[in-house]
Amino acid sequence: MKKYFLVTMAMLALPLSAHASCPAISVADMKGVADGAYPQQFEKAEFEAAAGCTMSFTANPDSAALNGKIRGNGDLPSLAERLPAEPLVVVPYDSVGKYGGTLDVLSNATEAGTSDFLSVRHVNFVRYSDDLLTIVPNVAKDWKFNDDFTELTFHLRKGHKWSDGHPFTAEDVKFWYDHLMMDPKVFAEPKDYALVAGERMEVVISDPQTVTFKMPAPKPGLLAHFATSYAQGWQPKHFLGKFHPAINADADKLAQSMGFDDGYAVIAAYYGNSDWTDTPSPLLNSPEKVANLPADVVPTLESHITIRDTAEGRHYVANPYFHQVDPTGQQLPYISEQDEVYINDPQVRVLKLVNAEVDYKSQSLQLIDAPLLLENQEKGNYTVDLRPEIATQSFSFNVTSENAEKRKVFGDVRFRKAMSIAINRDEINEVAFFGQGVSRQNIGFSPTPDFVDEKWLSYATEYDPAGAKALLDEVGMKDTDGDGFRELPNGEKIVLNMQFATQGISGKVVELVANHWSQVGVQTQA
DSSP states (O other): OOESSSOOOSSSOOSSSOOOOOOOSSSSSSSSSOOSSSTTTEEHHHHHHHHOOOOOOOOOTHHHHHTTSSSOOOOOOOOOSSSSSSSEEOOOSSOOOOOEEEEEEESSBTTBBOOHHHHHOOSSEEEETTTTEEEEESSSEEEEOTSSSSSSEEETTTTOOOOOOOOOOOHHHHIIIIITOOOTOOSSSSGGEEETTTTEEEEEEEEEEEEEEEEEEEEEHHHHHHHHHHHHHHOHHHGGGOTTTTTOHHHHHHHHHHTTTSSHHHHHHHTTTOOOTOOOOOOHSTTTGGSSSSSHHHHHHHEEEEEEETTEEEEEEOOOOOOOOOTOOOOOOOOOEEEEOOOHHHHHHHHHHHHHOOSEOTTOOOGGGGGHHEEEEEEHTEEEEOOOOOGOOOOOOOOSSHHHHHHHTTOHHHHHHHHHHOHHHHHHHHHHHOOOOOOOOOSSSSSTTTOOOOGGTTTOOOOHHHHHHHHHHHHTTSSSSSSSSSOTSSOOOEEEEEEOTTTOHHHHHHHHOOOHHHTTOOOEEE
């Protein structure tokens, strides 16, 4: 099987000769089936009507064996009992797939450089389609805002189940918000996205499949948050609720019988006091106590669930209750297992790719790695997809600095414009991107959606060090001591210390920008 680097994908798909009664449509060949309400996917009834068929469902023949690897799961019921009443029908790109295999992937370390791999199995209420403009259903079957964007209602899928077979309902959403996100013993302070102008929301349940976020002020961005964030808006009440004193009066007693101080300690071991979905599990947090816990990890709605978690990597098996199917009725995911290894040395990571030890990698790779990867494509039987157009690297300043003078300067648009036009983007393109890039302003989207005026793509992207110096003079930053570097308007010394993650930007780019800024008199260290 070919390996893929520098490319984002959701599923591996291999040709399948036989399929169920519904047509094996793909994005490449829709076989006359009209598009649904949303691109590349249908609800079950919608697809049956469009394709003129009645769906029947099949599962990975290894489902029972895979389920047996998930400690805490009981015997596997029939597929009909595992799928929601209205599963999400996902249209593959080229063809429907066949079951089996292990996807081998590479990350930097626990919670470092893991996002590209997490995206392969991640789910949330909704997601963005490939056009990066259209929000489409995922875990939620549908949603609706009220007229003033102060209420967002999600309609969940009847019969949807957690990876342990327990029903997933609106109760799990309310439990997450009220008893985890808003509990200071779990989160000292709520995350910003869970608040509206600093005030909490109210989560209201209408029925098991209907839940509404009621907000104290309009927040139309809440839907987009759920479409992009790895922080999911739910946790299993049936599982974690046993250890929460507001849900179970005997939570502490139960936790102490398992060797923990109290129920919150068990929640911390499972949930990690983090809304990131691949934080270390009890297998890593509390390995000596795992045997006393009811399961190794918290039940999930994602396509795969962790069964091994060490300092060297993690291993996953397919979720036997996953809510998606392909057009022929095959329950997704196709891939039975996933294996993630941690390599923190960037040179070793590239060598593992060259040696074809990995099936897929995108995050943490830089174009500076491209020559070596391209040179070894045939030998390693992999494909390199160069995508310089998605290198939306940007620099920001701490506009909430505790230093009032720095805060004043960083908040001055003249300062930020000066720093932008001080950057020699052509030099960066040649040195770090092999001339493959296009100099543009970061507008927060890639590719550029239609609603963005073209003028913003080139705003303050010209290389104009003289103009940058003039703007810095206007701001009041001048070299008053003759050392070649500007001080703040009040005469205070300033040195910009650039902090960056190598998984997101090349160190070479940061070094070049630091040099450009120093050349206009703003002392900068990379």
